[in-house]
Amino acid sequence: MAFELPPLPYSRDALAPAISEKTMGFHYDKHHQAYVTNLNNLVKGKPEESMKLEAIITAAQGDPAKAGLFNNAGQVWNHTFFWNSMKKGGGGSIPPELEKRLVSDFGSVDGFKDEFVQAGTTQFGSGWAWLVEEGGRLKTVKTANADLPLAHGQKALLTCDVWEHAYYLDYQNRRPDFLKAFLAELVNWDFAAKNLAG
Ligand code: MN3
Numbered sequence: 001m002a003f004e005l006p007p008l009p010y011s012r013d014a015l016a017p018a019i020s021e022k023t024m025g026f027h028y029d030k031h032h033q034a035y036v037t038n039l040n041n042l043v044k045g046k047p048e049e050s051m052k053l054e055a056i057i058t059a060a061q062g063d064p065a066k067a068g069l070f071n072n073a074g075q076v077w078n079h080t081f082f083w084n085s086m087k088k089g090g091g092g093s094i095p096p097e098l099e100k101r102l103v104s105d106f107g108s109v110d111g112f113k114d115e116f117v118q119a120g121t122t123q124f125g126s127g128w129a130w131l132v133e134e135g136g137r138l139k140t141v142k143t144a145n146a147d148l149p150l151a152h153g154q155k156a157l158l159t160c161d162v163w164e165h166a167y168y169l170d171y172q173n174r175r176p177d178f179l180k181a182f183l184a185e186l187v188n189w190d191f192a193a194k195n196l197a198g
Contacts, residue, residue: 002040003036003039003040003043003053003076004036005028005032005033005036006080006083008024008028008083009083009084009087010087010088012024012025012028014087014088015086015088015185015186017170018170018181018182018184018185018186019086019167019170019181019186020169020170022169023166023167023169023170026165026169027079027161027165027166028079028083031079031165032075032076032079032080035072035075035076035079036076038068038072039056039069039072039073039076042068042069042072043056043069048069053073053076053077054077054150056069056073057070057073057074057077057148057150057151058150058151060073061151070146071145071146072146073146074146074147074148074151075146077148077150078128078146078148078159078161079161081156081159082128082159082160082161084188084191085158085159085160085187085188085191085192086182086186086187086188087186087188087190087191090185090186090187090188090189091183091184091185091186091187091189092189093189094109094189094193095189095190095193097193097196097197098189098192098193098196101138101196102138104138105137105138105139106138112131112138112140113180113183115140116129116131116140116160116179116183117129117176117179117180117183118140119140119141119142120142120160120162120175120176120179121175121176121179122142123142123143123144123162124144125144125145126144126145126162126163126164127142127143127144127145127147127162127163128142128143128147128148128159128160128161128162129141129142129159129160129162129179130142130143130148130149130154130156130157130158130159131156131157131158131159131192132149132154132155132156132157133154133155133157133196134149134152134153134154134155138157138196141154142162155195155196156195157192157195157196158187158188158191158192158195160178160179160182162175162178162179166178
């Protein structure tokens with residue numbers, strides 16, 4: 001059973017102008033699809049072919065011989081999680097339980113936002129900014145390339161892709177502006193709250 005590109009939870013123009021239809025077209029139809037295609041080529045005829053994505057990731061983690069498998073499976077997972085971390089008309093009010101936790105662990109919602117932008121901005125080269133839960137506390141983390149919280153025993157709540165392909169057409173080198181637009185106009189707090197509760 002081959003892996004499939006999961007449907008986008010909204011249309012390609014739904015996040016404009018914060019993320020343009022052109023960026024979504026390249027990012028989802030070309031980049032995300034390529035990771036799915038690469039993964040299917042790598043697992044063909046192997047035990048991984050019938051494994052769940054998360055199981056492939058955790059089994060391949062730290063094994064140099066399975067770096068391609070880890071990278072492509074991770075990127076399939078990360079992009080699906082990223083699309084769900086956003087919605088049309090995102091931002092806005094935060095579910096009370098999540099807001100309470102953000103205030104408790106970051107001092108304020110703005111404290112969280114500052115740390116998240118900082119994490120994404122200081123990720124050197126390609127990678128991801130995350131809100132995660134670890135040891136009962138919320139924290140921001142950054143990961144390089146395809147790396148992800150699942151590989152570090154953390155529960156992912158939200159992510160923003162900071163590979164250049166995620167923002168260069170719309171923001172060029174202004175990665176912090178992309179991260180700020182993500183938080184102000186796109187972030188799907190209900191998705192984060194659901195992940196926290198799950
Ligand atoms: Mn990407």
